[in-house]
Amino acid sequence: MGDAEEHVIAAAYHVVKALEATKNLNFSNDVRRLLADLDAHLSTMTTVGENEVEKTRDIENRLRSSQEKITGLHSNHLRIWNSSPAIVSEYLQAVDEVRRLIETLESYPSKKTWKQRDLLDRAQCTLQIAMTRLQDELVHILAQSKQHFEQEYMFYPTCEENSVYEESVVSNGGDSVQEDMSQRESSSTETEEYVMDLVHPDVIPKIASIANIMFASHYDHEFCQAFVRFWRDELAKHMMILNVEQFSVEDVLKMEWKCLNSRIRKWRRAIKNVVGIYLASEKRLFDQVLGEYGTISSTSLVEASKVSLLCLLNFGHAVAIGPHRPERLYCLLDMYEVLASLISDVESLFPEEAGRSIRIEFHDLLRRLGDSAKAIFMEFGNHIASRASRTPFANGGIHPLTKYVVNYILCLVEYGDTLNLLLAEKDGVNLDMGSNENIGQTTISCPVAVHLQSVTSILEANLDINSNLYINTSLKYIFVMNNIHYMYDKIKNSEVRRYFGDEWIREHIAKYRRHAMSYERFTWNSILSLIRIRDDGKTGKATLKERCRDFSIVFEDVYKIQTAWYVPNLELREELRISISQRLIPAYRNFVGNITNSIGEKYLKYTVHDLESYILDLLDNSQKSLKHPG
Incomplete structure (x- = not known):
């Protein structure tokens, strides 16, 4: 009134x-x-x-x-x-x-x-x-009451500390992959879930009392604004501590591989820490303070975290659209696996409509990373086929391409399940392993196994082409034998063997042995023909003298050349020396006896013992020459 x-x-x-x-x-x-x-x-x-x-x-x-x-x-x-x-x-x-x-x-x-x-x-x-x-x-x-992350929360051990996609592992050379793989196995175990108090528990009732009076007074927007701004800024500071920087797509695409590799490691550590620890802790605090006000808690969490999360996701998108170079496969798979392991956390953190855009971004990045990894994996065979050499590899040793491909394959074993899922998704393959009796057969016929076997076939074809660069036919056989044996030996003694199976192992044992036999026949049969003498006593003394001289010349040439050749595998080298001795020494011993009985041993430059000793110098990558006696 x-x-x-x-x-x-x-x-x-x-x-x-x-x-x-x-x-x-x-x-x-x-x-x-x-x-x-x-x-x-x-x-x-x-x-x-x-x-x-x-x-x-x-x-x-x-x-x-x-x-x-x-x-x-x-x-x-x-x-x-x-x-x-x-x-x-x-x-x-x-x-x-x-x-x-x-x-x-x-x-x-x-x-x-x-x-x-x-x-x-x-x-x-x-x-x-x-x-x-x-x-x-x-x-x-x-x-005043915010809690600082303890060291173990900031840098808990994960596989990035011993990542297998170091440039040295997939470069042309190096046999350190087994050690690297064991390090990855020991360090890539799932970490337990960490949730910590972002503020001292004693102050939560104080914060809640402020929230209650402000919400009751219809100042809920002002409360959330201050609360969200504070935690958004704190998350930004946390990202700085984790060495996360904001890069444009252009910055990432121009980045040198070594720098990008380092940034990817930091990204993996950061996204696991932010989603798995920091935001999980933040969600608990938001629920404690705002949980009674319906969806406001989840909406506020989205507002407090989306800027930092989008920074992380944008970097991932930039990496995913980068060039499909083989060395990028491991980092893409690592990023994919990290992201896949966090999807359930993201769904729990942002279940409401307000977090839908963040969930979509995570799933979209996961798909892009998977697509890029699949593309690189499937294109790897073409990459090998295009790596043709113009000059023969020195001394018939292990070609850098062989080491590169084999080490690449050995690294992939750790990602077998992930790759199978990605390839099955692409091809619509059912990966149900079924009964235990069928597991072995299923493994060697799964998408990863089929592709890896194809890769080794392409490598072998490339090796055959490279072997034709050798003028010396014997060295050609040594080269192919060495490389196939290296491939077989590395695969046989690793976890990747399950993707190749026993039949593949047997086939490649036969292959390298076949090349070893070809080397022996081509090199030593002509030498053996010089020291084979008919037992009818009709061979003239002049012929015998000529045989002694020719054998010495040919053996000295073979010795000088083949001491420089290299069979890196000690066991294989010993097998070859033993086989050569078994061919040459009995025949030479018989030759020495015939010569001694016919024209006297003064025409013999080398004793049986000399030959046995000289054979031990062959294929050792250390060229030597024989000094003619007197």
Whole structure:
């Protein structure tokens, strides 16, 4: 009821009273009844007005008291929540009193008195000041009580510390892959779930009390704004500690491999830490503070984390669209596996509609990484086929391409399950292993096995082409034998054997032995023909002398040439020497006997013992020459 209305009612009431008191006026009974009814109605309205005035006066007194408490506490305490619990309680009660007074004043009819409007403005202004102070108090509490990550939470051991996709492993050379693989196996075990307190547990009730009063006062947006901003900034600082930098797609595509490799390691560590530890801890805190307010907790978590998460995801997208070079396969698979292991965490962190865009981004990056890894894996055979040599590899040893391909394959065994899933997804293959009896057969026919066997076939074809560069046919056989034996030996003694099977192993044993036999026949059969003498005694002395001279010349040439050749595998080298001795020594011993009996041993340059000793020098990558006696 407005002030003017109150004055009109009061005036009318006095007029009616005056009319009723006048004796000289002759009113009809109807008029007198009307005046009586009007008297009663105006009396009631006057009483109501007096009650409203009393209520307004009470509100004014209560508001004044609360204002004085709030203003006094603001002036006397730099930080209210650093004071005693009694002070905090007094402050919250005063703020809540103002909130309730506002609700009371707002419940009045739209036509409020001037006094009521003034009180409402004063109360809202006081509440606004209190809410601003509460925001400051909230940020101070968070800053003062935040917990710093312990070292083990920041850098818990993961496979990136011993990654197998170092440039040295997939480069042209090096046999360190087995050691690297064992390191990866020992360090790539699943880490337990870590959730830590982002703030000291004792302050959560304080934060909740601020949230309660601000939400009740309809300042929920302001609370969430301050709360989210603080944790968004903290996550950004955490990313800096993890050495995460923001790069554009162009920056990533131009990055040198060594630098990119390092950045990918940091990315893997960071995304596991951020999603698996930091955001899991953040979600728990948000639920503790905002859980009772419906979806606000999940919405706030999205707002606090999306900038940093998108920074991580954008880097992943840039890597995924990079060139399909073989050395990138391992980093893509590592990134894929890390991301795949975090998908369930992401679904738990962002289950609501507000987090849908983040979930979509994670799944999209996972798909892109998988597609890129598949493409590189499937194109690897073409990469090998295109690596044609123009000159023969020195001394018939292990060609760098062979080491490169074999080490590449050995590294892939750790990613076999992942690659099978990716390839099966592409080809629609059912990877159900079935019964135990069929597991071996299923493994050697799975997509990864089929492709790896194809890769080795392409490598062998490449080796055959490279072997034709040798002028010396014997060295050609040594070269192919060495490389096939290297391939067989590395695969036989590794986990990757399950993708090749026993039949492949047997075939390649036969292959390298076949080339070894070809080497022996081509090299030594012509020499053996020089020292084979008919037992009928019809060979002339001149012929025998010529045979002695020719054998010495040919053997010396073979010795000089083949001591420089190289069979790196000690066991294979010994097998060849033994086989050569078994061919040559008995025949030479018989030749020595015939020569001694026919023309005397003075025409023999070398004894049987000499030959046995010289054979031990062959294929050792150390060229030597025989010194002619006397």
